[in-house]
Amino acid sequence: MQLEGKSLIGFATSGGGTAFRAADPSSGESLEPAFHNTTSDDVARAAQLAQAAFASYGQASGKQKGAFLRRIAEGLLAAQDAIVERAGRETALPQARLTGEMARTVGQLRLFATLVEEGSWVDARIDHGDPARAPIPKPDVRSMQRPLGPVVVFGASNFPLAFSVAGGDTAAALASGCPVIVKAHPAHPGTSELVGRVIQHAVRESNLHEGVFSLLFDAGHEVGLALVRHPVVKAVGFTGSRTGGRALMEAAAARAVPIPVFAEMSSVNPVVILPGALTKDVKALAAGLHGAVTLGVGQFCTNPGLVFVPQGADGDRFVNELATLIGGTAPGTMLTAGIRTSFAAGVEQLSTRAEQRTRVAMAPNRAGAALLVTDTVALRAKPELAHEVFGPSTVVVRYRGGAELRETLGGLEGQLTATVHATPDELAANGDLVVLLGEKAGRLLFGGFPTGVEVCHAMVHGGPYPATSDGRSTSVGTRAISRFARPLCWQNFPDAALPDELKEANPLGISRLVDGKLG
Structure with a gap:
């Protein structure tokens, strides 16, 4: 064509x-042909x-x-x-x-x-x-x-x-x-x-x-x-x-x-790591998070932008491992020059509010990854740290205990996803935490990372505002x-005038709720 x-x-x-004209993001070169803006008559x-x-x-x-x-x-x-x-x-x-x-x-x-x-x-x-x-x-x-x-x-x-x-x-x-x-x-x-x-x-x-x-x-x-x-x-x-x-x-x-x-x-898709998850393979966990943050140069709506990590030696090892991986990430080409500019500005704004960061490597038309570290006290004082920056960056939030973690999570905006890493026993003992996250997100994950949205009947890719408008x-x-549909009711209509879906004989053979019973 x-x-x-x-x-x-x-x-x-x-x-x-x-x-x-469109532009090649890797070079800035204008592409043929020219496209024409639609008129009001169109x-x-x-x-x-x-x-x-x-x-x-x-x-x-x-x-x-x-x-x-x-x-x-x-x-x-x-x-x-x-x-x-x-x-x-x-x-x-x-x-x-x-x-x-x-x-x-x-x-x-x-x-x-x-x-x-x-x-x-x-x-x-x-x-x-x-x-x-x-x-x-x-x-x-x-x-x-x-x-x-x-x-x-x-x-x-x-x-x-x-x-x-x-x-x-x-x-x-x-x-x-x-x-x-x-x-x-x-x-x-x-x-x-x-x-x-x-x-x-x-x-x-x-x-x-x-x-x-x-x-x-x-x-x-x-x-x-x-x-x-x-x-x-x-x-x-x-x-x-x-x-x-x-x-x-x-x-x-x-x-x-x-x-x-x-x-x-917008969504930052919080990942909550409970202490038991850090007693296993910290390197594998850090590698998985790094891959999720940088996948697609961070240009997915489900990239994790906020990670809660407990204070202590195990948490330190995890953050250090993640910082090493982030620091070694090669710059990638972003979708548009405007997205790259907004990403650089967003990371810079976060950097003025976070305690430490791994520097972002920037090149013409390309951007590296960024890791910023703060704690729950600073996040509650500076909620803008939890605002989405579209691109390969994430903010690690260190927490001291369950009460502090729950208080901070309770102040978050609506999200597309929320993820918990924990042992099965920890998960069972923290049912209230899962309920809290369920009030904030449209999809809950146990283990793994939220990038990758399965297209299926049960999937929910939505969440409380501002993740989605509804x-x-x-x-x-x-x-x-x-x-894109609304319910319409027919009262006392003759059978012949009803849609096939509502006719008495059910000619389409669909599942229906008849007098309160599915059939």
């Missing part, structure tokens, strides 16, 4: 706005098409939506070589990482296809009526989940495939029956166009309304805000900074009709579909 640098608006293209046209598409796509069967999602997956695999090559140039991510991310993207599309083909996700509920009930007859009441309407998805900088144009938010929204308008991330527009054309082709091949999918380019923030404010848009999916997420939340709340913004924003949801796994 030849890149054109134009937005995809249904089956048409548009390139009337001002131009910008935004209006994409929204109009999405609204028109919802009339039919919102009523599509699970089999139709499943076949469509599978076509997208097949198209991505057919175009994989070109997509991975362009993504490598725009992100400096290695081929193996991008190939793995492509597999994840395809896998989650197929997972959602299986979910909607089976159909029970709609949570169908039936309470039969009883006209003979006295003194008031009981009505026949039936309900199920229905799609919200057009959804805007923002591509993420750090996952050009799995959290971008055909990523989890798009897959979940399309699976629910919502048309999608994607605002491409300006750091990898070429990758976005290639993936967008695969989806565009799948829409056409599936005989769907062209407004089911559009892809818009913009190097700034105007188009994104215009999309969120557009009256036909019913929900937003976003992965990025707290500043960006808050701006979208405020724009959505200020509308005449407010809409939900499902934003994944801790009741997830952006990974099949639970994500519920973000």
Whole structure:
């Protein structure tokens, strides 16, 4: 596929706005072709098409939506070589990482296809009526989940495939029956166009309304805000900074009709090491943490940015071993020059507040790793030490006992994850600590490290604010579909007028809650 640098608006293209170019992060070299910012007319046209598409796509069967999602997956695999090559140039991510991310993207599309083909996700509920009930007859009441309407998805900088144009938010929204308008991330527009054309082709091949999918380019923030404010848009999916997420939340709340913004924003993913864990292989534990902190040059939302280590000789040995590993980490190329600049500034700010640090090696377009050390007293006095710095850095917090540890953990913000390293006996004896961490995070881990998010039915990739804007949801796994649906109730409708999911004979054979019993 030849890149054109134009937005995809249904089956048409548009390139009337001002131009910008992607850059190779490893060299700063501008990449061809030029991409064109979307105009206000383009935004209006994409929204109009999405609204028109919802009339039919919102009523599509699970089999139709499943076949469509599978076509997208097949198209991505057919175009994989070109997509991975362009993504490598725009992100400096290695081929193996991008190939793995492509597999994840395809896998989650197929997972959602299986979910909607089976159909029970709609949570169908039936309470039969009883006209003979006295003194008031009981009505026949039936309900199920229905799609919200057009959804805007923002591509993420750090996952050009799995959290971008055909990523989890798009897959979940399309699976629910919502048309999608994607605002491409300006750091990898070429990758976005290639993936967008695969989806565009799948829409056409599936005989769907062209407004089911559009892809818009913009190097700034105007188009994104215009999309969120557009009256036909019913929900937003976003992965990025707290500043960006808050701006979208405020724009959505200020509308005449407010809409939900499902934003994944910031998390430091605390790792709590209890004393018993340090009586084992300290070097292996330090190596595992070092790998988690520096994986992907620290550009994952689940990299551990806060590590609680007990005071004492065992803790000293662990911190010294970790400092040696961090200090020997070769600088890596970050996704964009802006991310690298923000990382350097963030580490510098942390360094003025921490007691000690391992110096960060910096080079043009590259950044090394950073280790900062403080204690619970300083952290409670300077809570900014627990703010996310996006990149390969972590803050070790030394604690003196369980009470001090719990008090400090209780003051943390909401997180995507929280991890405990302990012996089984310690874990059993610290049930209240696990409960406390469960109030702060969306995913709890015993052992291991939180980098790497399994795409499956049970996964929760979300958490209390500011990890996400709504801790009741997830952006990974099949639970994500519920973000883009709402319950609708039918009362006393004749059977023939009900959706198949709610008809008495259950023609789709799905699991339903009937008079309070699952069947």
